[in-house]
Amino acid sequence: MSAQAPSVIRGLTARSILIGAILVIVAQAIGDMTWLYTSKTGTINAFWLPFIYIVLLNELIGRTNPRLRLTAQELVCIFPALALVNSIKYYPKGALSGGEALSGYIEKTIVSVGAGMNDPTTGEYWRMMTPPWMFPKDPSMIAAWQTGLTPGQQILWGEFLPPIIYWSLYTILMYYLALFLGFGVWGRRWVDVERLIFPLSIPMIYMIRNASDIDPATNKSRWFRLQEPTLRVFWVAFFIGLIASLIPVFGEIVPPLAVFGAFAWGEQPILIFGLPSIMPGAMAKGVFQVDQVALWLLLPNNLLITAVLAYVVFGLLYQWIGVISGALPYNPGMEFLWNWEDIPANWFPFPYRHVGILGMMVGLGIITLITLRSRFVELARALRGRSEDEYGLSTRSIAWFGLIVTIAILALFTASGVPFIIALAMVVFAYIYWTALARVTATMWWHVDDFANNGGVGTYIFPLGVALGYWPATVPTTGTTNFGLFATGILTIPFNNTWTLRVNGFGPGAAVTYYKIARETGTNVRDALVAATTIIAIGVVFGYVWRIWLLNHAGGLANSNAWAWTAGMKFGNFIGGTAYVPIGATDWVPGLTYGLVGIIIVAVVWFLRSRFAWFFIDPTSLTMSMAVGLIWTWLSGLVALIIKVVLIRTIGVRRFESYVIPLAAGISLGFGAPILLAGLIEFFAVVLPRFSAQFVP
Amino acid sequence: MSELEVIKLALGDKVSNIAWDLDGWVIRLKGSNLTNLKISRRLVGISFDWEWHFVTPLIIHEEVDEAGLHLYREMKRREVQIKRRGMLRYSYEWVTGELLTKVFPEITPESDLLVLLNRDGTLHRLLRRSSIDELYVNTYFELGVASLSDEALRKYYESPTMVGWLITAIKGPGSEWRFGAIVKRIYELLDYLAGKLLNFSRELESRLALL
Known part of the structure; x- marks a missing residue:
């Protein structure tokens, strides 16, 4: 630009x-x-x-x-x-x-x-x-x-x-x-x-x-x-965004669905209800945001992968293994709480949010x-x-x-x-x-x-x-x-x-x-x-x-x-x-x-990222993910990553590059x-x- | 491990010498159909994704006489590129080069090279294995800022200083963490393709000599 x-x-x-x-x-x-x-x-x-x-x-x-x-x-x-x-x-x-x-x-x-x-x-x-x-x-x-x-x-x-x-x-x-x-x-x-x-x-x-x-x-x-x-x-995307705005309309405006606790026009929490039965203690919550997904199509893959990987390592594996090994206490429902609530991200032995x-x-x-x-x-x-x-x-x-x-x-x-x-x-x-x-x-x-x-x-x-x-x-x-x-x-x-x-x-x-x-x-x-x-x-x-x-x-x-x-x-x-x-x-x-x-x-990750091409973990993405207790990054990151990979593979990188900005801008503004x-x-x-x-x- | 070390490891004993040139590594090769290969990393548009460019010249004649000029222009008619299809697993097809049809609309493309490449099963296997995003086979032209313009291309076409091919392979975003394997596979693809192009060019030259 x-x-x-x-x-x-x-x-x-x-x-x-x-x-x-x-x-x-x-x-x-x-x-x-x-x-x-x-x-x-x-x-x-x-x-x-x-x-x-x-x-x-x-x-x-x-x-x-x-x-x-x-x-x-x-x-x-x-x-x-x-x-x-x-x-x-x-x-x-x-x-x-x-x-x-x-x-x-x-x-x-x-x-x-x-x-x-x-x-x-x-x-x-x-x-x-x-x-x-x-x-x-x-x-x-x-x-x-x-x-x-x-x-x-x-x-x-x-x-x-x-x-x-x-x-x-x-x-x-x-x-x-x-x-x-x-x-x-x-x-x-x-x-x-x-x-x-x-x-x-x-x-x-x-x-x-x-x-x-x-x-x-x-x-x-x-x-x-x-x-x-x-x-x-842009205008097609704008109308897609308009249609997607039904999410906050139903999630925040119309009472019956507002129970899921969305706010700020489209910050929609998604709860993975089946996960605790498979991985007790693992984080089963993520926030889905249409405009965030659209604009994250512009981000390099490694930033998105870092956000998802941080969730897999800390939100899923650390919390799950911690609970089943007894290192972390199990509180029923802990999988669905917010980052500022009583969750392992704020607990000893590794309070990754802090x-x-x-x-x-x-x-x-x-x-x-x-x-x-x-x-x-x-x-x-x-x-x-x-x-x-x-x-x-x-x-x-x-x-x-x-x-x-x-x-x-x-x-x-x-x-x-x-x-x-x-x-x-x-x-x-x-x-x-x-x-x-x-x-x-x-x-x-x-x-x-x-x-x-x-x-x-x-x-x-x-x-x-x-x-x-x-x-x-x-x-x-x-x-x-x-x-x-x-x-x-x-x-x-x-x-x-x-x-x-x-x-x-x-x-x-x-x-x-x-x-x-x-x-x-x-x-x-x-x-x-x-x-x-x-x-x-x-x-x-x-x-x-x-x-x-x-x-x-x-x-x-x-x-x-x-x-x-x-x-x-x-x-x-x-x-x-x-x-x-x-x-x-x-x-x-x-x-x-x-x-x-x-x-x-962060110093080690920054050094490795700036020194080695193969080291794809991004320090900013990792910092953001951990500092916000993962909930706000991983889901939108995962969805954006999937859409981006599919789009690049179907229409090719050149056309993706030409259309991604009007697409992202249109969806966000329409939304x-x-x-x-x-x-x-x-x-x-x-x-x-x-x-x-x-x-x- | 740095980018350079990954490249060295991937290409092993093929590497004769490596030097940095403006925006990428130029690797002089030995025991290969390729003389040298330039690997550079470029930003993809607005996004901070990287794509990798692998560029290799394939020189047939370093001086251009009348026969060479004729050969160069005949080669120009045969410029090709790949068209990629599929999502999870790609399939490839060789098609007439976009640069040829856009910059030289007056030239009638010739399809013999295209047919030859499309019929080559090994080449298709190497393409799929490398999962390359873009691959262009153009006639050689001098690299430089001015040479990117259509006018410069036409100028070079009028009076080329060398006869040969310029192969450009592009691997899109998401390559960093398996960069070594990608370098190796793309090298193998380019080496094989270079062999095919060398044989084809010699055969084309013989055909033209008989006319």
Whole structure:
């Protein structure tokens, strides 16, 4: 696709800025309301407008008046408005995941702290410890957070102003750090030198490039020219995707089949019911995702085989042999649980999920950063004046941007009460872990697991504070009174990665995917960056203000889908007790040991893969598989592998190569297209009525 | 074991010398119908899959006189390639070369080489054994960036500097972990095919001399 990329064109225009700004406010307003009051919390939970409709609308407007048609580059510059609100799942198919988007950050910051202050058990502790810049101290505002305003009561905006500023800054800085790393550190190398595939970017790039190819004679987009074989393949695939969307319609929308627990428009768990009778203990669950299968047709075989092989070795053989030999206990039904539940992936003697999260991901991040060391040197030189223009973006600007953002994060954390060395460690781990997250996303998919609340804090950050004497090794279960630890506990989540960050619409993986989209659509990279930063700033501040208004005026935590439980998650991470991994660990030593094992594994696999052609195990694929407890990778990997082999064997590699991109893009976009209809129905039939029923003026 | 070591092991005592050239290994061979064989690894389109290219020139005359030019143009009419069928087990058929029909539409293809190759049971067995994805037998032309264009091909056709064949075999994705066996089998296929082509070219040359 690189060879066909047009030259760099400006996308930041007065109208694209205006549309982007309006769109992010409208999207967050409707999206956050949907998030709070939907009955389909796993599926219709943000702003339900796939980007394909924006592109189609643009074509309709353009046919009426060509001057009003937005260019490809302008479309790229307004895209952040919807990506921010809808998560990374929006990129390939337009799917929504409010908890993994801006709303998710709001949940894990101000909502979480406000929920803690209302907690019947720990509320007093939270009210004592929470500073006024994290949440208002006024008891009436704390109470209204839980149940909403009483008639005649008003929001004390003055009380909320410091938390709005504080959490907006925290959230914006997280987004900006991801943008710096995506645009300044990872993007150029991964696109130009390593040529990573960026599967999530393919549908968007294909759609925008084709839709913006206008025939001057007819003033119509060539995207609809069915005479052209590849476009015909795209539209046939689009309709195949539409038909496949019956899977989420029946699996997530229509109640009788929704029992299988699918969510996020097509993340469909498949249970192999017969397997436990043959191989007790072996993992009998896999997630099937149509768009993932379609886009994984683009992946090299060895990545797919690695994902499948990891399942065979760890999910099947290790768990089965472990159970029948007595090395692992047998719990009936353990074969069908999720990766975050009580499964052998989280148990002694070989907790492969923790090996993946604490070791392999950390190792992958370190190795990747080492391979990028010359990029840091380039940026350092640019700071001193040797700047280069990279597709419109000067290396000096991005280097200063990164430096300022990094220093601002350190300053914010330190000013919040986090000891400076700990703040530094948090930033270092963010650089490492975010790099691994982005690499996995750019190579394969968004499925990896959380660092902070899966032992990352307990294994690496908490012991550092103990060693430096910042806090004691044992935390009282009633809650620490050490403010340094309290602030650290509050700020590590989501900064040091929970799902809200890793799958965010502008988290690490998404930021670099957006860079790829900008590059492949010939968009001036500086324009894309400025558009994203502007939209993020507007969206975040509006998001906090809007959420405060919504919760206060329409039912509070108790009468909405707000994640009050995230207070417990923060409390469990070293504010109110100690939590270690794997299950059963009583201190950080096992976590550190398995982390080291993981780092060694990924280093050895990386070395072998880069040294020997025959060594087909891919370190990124293996890391992703293990870190996400296998469930999210093996089934889609196996299906993609089979389809790919069959297609190559039947139509040959050359034709496969010509058609695979329109095929994958078409299936993904078609698969996500009905979200609009489902969203409209849910919004008008459920969300608005629930909101109005609870509305207190 | 590195790629190079796998190649050495697979070809055993046939290897006289190996050197790196631009994008692949050039293996000078001994006791073989092939003089040298270039093995290179290339990316398949957008995907990060690798495919392996095995290219070998088969030079009949290193200088081109009038008879040589005639021979070269007659050989051009006989350019062939394989057509693969099947999914789990492939079957192969030799057909007229695509390059010939596309770049030289004015030349009438001749089918004697094609018939000869299609009737050869051993060759078919070697094809199936190697499960090759693509195999082209073209008249020799100089490799280089410019020679990839149709115009350069036509130019070479007008005034060739050497008379011979250029055989290109391509093995698609999924070969890495049995690379050694693949190298060996493709070598055996190319060696046998080269023998057939050499005999055919000599016989063609004799026929042309009699005219």
